[in-house]
Amino acid sequence: xxxxxxxxxxxxxxxxxxxxxxxxxxxxxxxxxxxHRLADxxxxxxxxxxxxxxxxxxxxxxxxxxxxxxxxxxxxxxxxGLESYRDFFTDPYEFGTIWKTxxxxxxxxxxxxIASIPIAYKLRGRFKGKxxxxxxLVVPISLGTVLxxxxxxxFAGRAGWINRFLLAIGVIDTPIALVNNYWGVLFxxxxxxxxxxxxxxxxxxxxxxPSLERAAALMGAGWGKRFTKxxxxxxxPGLATTFMLTFVLAxxxxxxxxxxxxxxxxxxxxxxxxxxxxxEQFNYSKASAIAIVMGVVELAVLAVVMLWRSTLYRGSTxxxx
Amino acid sequence: xxxxxFTSLRLNHVGRVFAGQAALVDLTxxxxxxxxxxxxxxxxxxxxxxxxxxxxxxxxxxxxxxIDDERVDTLPPEKRDFGMVFQNYALFPHMSVAKNVGxxxxxxxxxxxELRRRVAEAxxxxxxxxxxxxxxxxxxxxxxxxxAIARAIVTEPRLVLMDEPLSNLDAKLRLDMRGEIRRxxxxxxxxxxxxxHDQEEALSMADRLVVLRLGxxxxxxxxxxxxxHPANWHVADFMGYRNLVDLPVTRRDGDAVTLEGAGMTLHxxxxxxxxxxxxxxxxxxxxDLRLAREGSAAADTIEAxxxxxxxxxxxxxxxxxxxxxxxxxxIAPDGLERGExxxxxxxxxxxxxxxxxxxxxxxxxxxxx
Numbered sequence: 001x002x003x004x005x006x007x008x009x010x011x012x013x014x015x016x017x018x019x020x021x022x023x024x025x026x027x028x029x030x031x032x033x034x035x036h037r038l039a040d041x042x043x044x045x046x047x048x049x050x051x052x053x054x055x056x057x058x059x060x061x062x063x064x065x066x067x068x069x070x071x072x073x074x075x076x077x078x079x080x081g082l083e084s085y086r087d088f089f090t091d092p093y094e095f096g097t098i099w100k101t102x103x104x105x106x107x108x109x110x111x112x113x114i115a116s117i118p119i120a121y122k123l124r125g126r127f128k129g130k131x132x133x134x135x136x137l138v139v140p141i142s143l144g145t146v147l148x149x150x151x152x153x154x155f156a157g158r159a160g161w162i163n164r165f166l167l168a169i170g171v172i173d174t175p176i177a178l179v180n181n182y183w184g185v186l187f188x189x190x191x192x193x194x195x196x197x198x199x200x201x202x203x204x205x206x207x208x209x210p211s212l213e214r215a216a217a218l219m220g221a222g223w224g225k226r227f228t229k230x231x232x233x234x235x236x237p238g239l240a241t242t243f244m245l246t247f248v249l250a251x252x253x254x255x256x257x258x259x260x261x262x263x264x265x266x267x268x269x270x271x272x273x274x275x276x277x278x279x280e281q282f283n284y285s286k287a288s289a290i291a292i293v294m295g296v297v298e299l300a301v302l303a304v305v306m307l308w309r310s311t312l313y314r315g316s317t318x319x320x321x
Numbered sequence: 322x323x324x325x326x327f328t329s330l331r332l333n334h335v336g337r338v339f340a341g342q343a344a345l346v347d348l349t350x351x352x353x354x355x356x357x358x359x360x361x362x363x364x365x366x367x368x369x370x371x372x373x374x375x376x377x378x379x380x381x382x383x384x385x386x387x388i389d390d391e392r393v394d395t396l397p398p399e400k401r402d403f404g405m406v407f408q409n410y411a412l413f414p415h416m417s418v419a420k421n422v423g424x425x426x427x428x429x430x431x432x433x434x435e436l437r438r439r440v441a442e443a444x445x446x447x448x449x450x451x452x453x454x455x456x457x458x459x460x461x462x463x464x465x466x467x468x469a470i471a472r473a474i475v476t477e478p479r480l481v482l483m484d485e486p487l488s489n490l491d492a493k494l495r496l497d498m499r500g501e502i503r504r505x506x507x508x509x510x511x512x513x514x515x516x517x518h519d520q521e522e523a524l525s526m527a528d529r530l531v532v533l534r535l536g537x538x539x540x541x542x543x544x545x546x547x548x549x550h551p552a553n554w555h556v557a558d559f560m561g562y563r564n565l566v567d568l569p570v571t572r573r574d575g576d577a578v579t580l581e582g583a584g585m586t587l588h589x590x591x592x593x594x595x596x597x598x599x600x601x602x603x604x605x606x607x608x609d610l611r612l613a614r615e616g617s618a619a620a621d622t623i624e625a626x627x628x629x630x631x632x633x634x635x636x637x638x639x640x641x642x643x644x645x646x647x648x649x650x651x652i653a654p655d656g657l658e659r660g661e662x663x664x665x666x667x668x669x670x671x672x673x674x675x676x677x678x679x680x681x682x683x684x685x686x687x688x689x690x
Contacts, residue, residue, distance in 0.1 A: 218405045219399075
């Protein structure tokens with residue numbers, strides 16, 4: 001026993017051979033009993049394997065985040081204070097970006113969640129061509145924002161197909177502005193956000209035991225009642241989660257706000273404000289402050305959704321999920 | 322609304338085809354009000370398909386279902402007024418036990434007071450009064466099963482459908498619930514169709530059994546009829562005739578048949594048309610195969626070597642092999658040693674001789690019931 005316990009002290013001595021020997025000779029009594037003692041206290045030693053990932057997160061996320069928080073309290077004019085925040089909240093041009101972003105992110109997230117429900121519900125069973133249809137619905141994920149923006153500009157621009165078609169059939173006299181404004185960004189957010197919402201809701205739906213609906217049908221519930229009384233309550237926590245994820249994605253909108261939006265006006269979203277503070281005004285403190293405000297606003301929305309979600313039934317839904 | 326407010330439910334040539342594959346073929350059955358019918362067969366025999374067709378969860382490919390003169394197979398499930406107990410219970414996990422039971426009444430727009438009274442009544446029938454406020458996830462399997470039953474009967478449906486309701490329970494609970502379902506059926510007079518693969522369950526509960534194989538009806542009859550007079554060797558197999566031996570027929574005199582082969586000579590009774598020279602299927606229940614008395618004629622007995630002897634409470638279930646390796650199952654009053662030589666005999670009346678081929682007999686088997 002003392003032999004095996006002492007061995008580690010020889011390892012720092014250096015060679016790989018020594019440490020390899022230590023590794024192979026170690027699984028004697030002390031190690032397995034340590035494992036058991038840890039297990040008794042609910043500690044799973046293999047969890048140590050996540051340590052590298054933890055370091056990664058600390059270095060690449062936690063540290064920069066805390067650094068940013070610190071930076072936001074060190075205004076460009078020097079010293080330590082709330083000046084950067086004051087700058088942001090007293091200037092309506094800056095402050096207004098919260099509302100401009102919210103005005104895009106909330107409707108886009110809501111639309112994506114609500115539109116996904118009937119489609120995912122309808123695509124739940126087995127039928128011919130299901131895979132093709134689902135693939136087509138999911139393709140926009142792989143396109144990326146820039147390609148979607150390009151497509152939007154081609155289709156919905158002033159000289160795009162939609163306008164040319166509407167002009168040709170005489171519905172409109174002058175081209176309508178569908179891009180380079182609020183609508184362009186909203187369309188882009190819907191096109192790129194919908195696949196996420198659809199995939200998530202599909203998987204939540206497949207977790208609901210189909211025999212629940214059959215049971216409800218036999219008990220006299222038509223499809224409307226089955227949906228509102230059985231499917232929707234069981235799906236609601238999943239809808240909340242899906243909403244939160246698509247909302248966060250939409251709230252950090254940046255490329256499409258520039259490419260298909262009106263980045264100086266209606267779609268000057270909060271991430272653009274932060275970018276301009278950083279890249280055009282070289283005011284890192286203000287840029288950090290804006291980023292922090294952005295995070296706080298997101299968290300506030302998520303908190304409201306989580307609060308609602310906590311009132312729902314969240315147990316088993318009987319299915320495979 | 323009195324339960325079972327009809328005189329008879331008829332399945333007329335009901336069939337169902339899945340992607341070109343016949344899952345159920347030409348099921349014709351008349352069920353009287355208050356009857357307990359069991360659909361029995363191995364998995365894939367079409368029994369669940371039949372149940373789902375009756376429930377309206379699957380459309381029929383052929384045939385029709387009528388209650389008295391009303392056609393019901395064209396109605397959606399919610400308009401049929403049937404109750405159903407699912408194999409996995411299918412309780413609504415987000416609703417309390419009381420809400421689960423009351424759901425059907427709520428869908429039928431039952432006034433609140435009556436709803437509460439009937440839910441309480443149904444819960445007391447299944448002895449779950451004190452669990453009314455719990456969620457299904459907080460109940461044991463047996464309790465969940467009872468909620469499912471209460472939920473299926475609370476609306477006093479015209480017909481109760483049960484899809485292997487006991488298969489997820491442990492052996493002891495299964496016996497208890499079997500008695501409970503039977504008691505409920507008798508006291509409430511509910512017309513019931515019960516699907517199971519367990520022949521003991523079917524025999525003990527049902528008024529009549531329908532044995533299915535590969536979508537075809539093999540036999541319809543009372544438990545006694547099926548048990549004592551299986552229509553073909555498949556039904557015999559299902560009814561506990563564990564000794565199924567293929568032997569050539571050497572002599573036939575009316576119904577009396579003699580078969581020889583596999584190191585044995587057997588005298589039996591023809592239950593289907595078999596001719597001399599043909600290989601027939603012989604079915605004998607283990608309890609009908611006995612140890613021969615000392616001094617009985619060697620020609621009428623089968624010699625075998627004991628392989629396994631299992632204690633079954635008050636007697637022993639023994640497996641023995643003949644000189645050609647044919648395994649025979651029989652019951653012995655005392656334990657036997659492995660390797661011991663035994664001589665077995667059976668009453669010719671309890672040795673049933675069937676044609677080997679089932680396909681030709683399927684029609685006849687269905688029709689003679």
